[in-house]
Amino acid sequence: MMRIMPGAMLGVVGGGQLGRMFAQAAQQMGYLVTVLDPAVDSPAGRIANDFICEDYADQAALEKLGSQCAAITTEFENIPADSLRKLAHSCRVSPDADSIAIAQNRILEKQFLVNSGFAVVSFAIIEQHEDIFTQDIAHFLPGIVKVSQFGYDGKGQKSVADQAQLIAAYAQLGHPVCVLEKFMPLKCEISVVVARGGDGDISIFPVSENQHVNGILDISIVPARIPQQLAQQAQTIACQVVERLNYQGVLCVEFFVLKDNELLINEIAPRPHNSGHFSINACITSQFEQQVRTLCGLPLGETAQHSAAVMVNLLGDLWQHGEPNWNLVLRHPAAKLHLYGKAEARPGRKMGHFTVLNASVDVALQQAIHIKKQLEH
Ligand SMILES: Nc1ncnc2c1ncn2[C@@H]1O[C@H](COP(=O)(O)OP(=O)(O)O)[C@@H](O)[C@H]1O
Ligand SMILES: [Mg+2]
Structure with a gap:
């Protein structure tokens, strides 16, 4: 694999603290860093050598990032995998879009893990309200219902003791695609x-x-x-x-x-x-x-x-x-x-x-x- 040496510009998609600490490590070694983040003021954007303040799916922003960076990484998983695919046409992107696509979706993630033979908490997929009644839901209760995408730091998940609570929690979450995990001691x-x-x-x-x-x-x-x-x-x-x-x-x-x-x-x-x-x-x-x-x-x-x-x-x-x-x-x-x-x-x-x-x-x-x-x- 070709080495990208200090002095080169590296890109990071996402401007949070993880991007900031990546930038600090990169800068310590003599690299320059460009950050892409939609927020005007972000932890990584503040210390970046160049900061592109645009949405993660903005085509012009992705083009600029891809053209000025020798390699690009990400600091969080909730970016459109397609943005990474686009970037990969112009420079090295790691991790790759396929890994991000799996990790950003709890269902794809669990299916990948199960198919690969790794042990996970037993779970049911709830795609719509009816699914609460058409499967052996009792097997996963008491449990935790989690939105399949965009959850973090305990957000987008609720503990449910029984079916009635599950119905209420699922409605509160707004009927998104969810997984119901059995609550584990x-x-x-x-x-x-x-x-x-x-x-x-x-x-x-x-x-x-x-x-x-x-x-x-x-x-x-x-x-x-x-x-x-x-x-x-x-x-x-x-x-x-x-x-x-x-x-x-x-x-x-x-x-x-x-x-x-x-x-x-x-x-x-x-x-x-x-x-x-x-x-x-x-x-x-x-x-x-x-x-x-x-x-x-x-x-x-x-x-x-x-x-x-x-x-x-x-x-x-x-x-x-x-x-x-x-x-x-x-x-x-x-x-x-x-x-x-x-x-x-x-x-x-x-x-x-x-x-x-x-x-x-x-x-x-x-x-x-x-x-x-x-x-x-
Ligand atoms: N099935 C479960 N059984 C027991 N505790 C759980 C279960 N799922 C989540 N938790 C608790 O909630 C925390 C956050 O859940 P997690 O799925 O890791 O969501 P996040 O994406 O927000 O980190 C876990 O670290 C754990 O402490
Ligand atoms: Mg977690």
């Missing part, structure tokens, strides 16, 4: 970020243990406090997923761990992941640098973790009484503050994160929780 949740280069070389990050609040990631603990064999199994599955997709780029596999240590794939994200942010401070190579390396056909970086790490998300709720007191994070000698430069703090909005490093994961967790509580005070 979870021992914990883990995720694995994996990178695959153009030559098929794979590198894998340590396993994160993830705690969610209201469907949004709250804390990631790395390494996950699970048996080593289970961690290895998750990493093996993640490698199999990228190979099966013939994927190029960085991808995250989210898993449910059941009581008996059975692993189910929850979902896949075709990009760096919130649960992989620890890698910026705790690994030799971050997930974003790895994204640059896969995109440019460079050798993949070493992903070994040099320090245990706990990452805490900073949501907009923290801004209720004004700007949080960052000194509470900064005064800790091994806490690293990351803010995404978002002007408006809305509840549930990801504004930043901090990562606490320590030789012991238990100590890092205690310290991170202590800082988090102080911030919330």
Whole structure:
């Protein structure tokens, strides 16, 4: 695969925090970055060398992006796969449109996983109101009904205890195509970020243990406090997923761990992941640098973790009484503050994160929780 060397212009479709951290990693290595995002003010757009403020399907914008970039990546899955197909006519695009098309649709994603032999939560497809009555719905209750497209951070999904609640929830969601997943009693949740280069070389990050609040990631603990064999199994599955997709780029596999240590794939994200942010401070190579390396056909970086790490998300709720007191994070000698430069703090909005490093994961967790509580005070 041809190498794209520093100095070249790279493109990223999407201007959120993941695009920003990609741009930072790319710029650190001497690349230039163009961002495409419809919002006037976006975290990545703010720091990009060039910013195209247009819709993801705008033909002129795609032409400009494709003509001025040597390679293009994405930072979120909800972009039209056709836009990526168009871009692929003028330059390298990774991940490719087919992988994005699968990952952006829960039904295609689950069908891909099941057909490939991976274990997932048992689910039913609800395409219309009648489907609630024509299948053995009781088998999937209590459950969680999730819209098949455009859901994120727990949005577009509702817990339902019985059929009556399912009917109400489905109406509230507006009768879109959905999946109904059986509600699983979870021992914990883990995720694995994996990178695959153009030559098929794979590198894998340590396993994160993830705690969610209201469907949004709250804390990631790395390494996950699970048996080593289970961690290895998750990493093996993640490698199999990228190979099966013939994927190029960085991808995250989210898993449910059941009581008996059975692993189910929850979902896949075709990009760096919130649960992989620890890698910026705790690994030799971050997930974003790895994204640059896969995109440019460079050798993949070493992903070994040099320090245990706990990452805490900073949501907009923290801004209720004004700007949080960052000194509470900064005064800790091994806490690293990351803010995404978002002007408006809305509840549930990801504004930043901090990562606490320590030789012991238990100590890092205690310290991170202590800082988090102080911030919330
Ligand atoms: N079937 C399920 N059983 C138990 N918990 C679930 C189930 N589906 C989702 N959850 C919880 O909700 C969170 C968000 O769900 P997910 O499908 O990953 O949506 P999103 O795309 O918003 O991340 C999960 O990380 C998990 O904590
Ligand atoms: Mg998820």
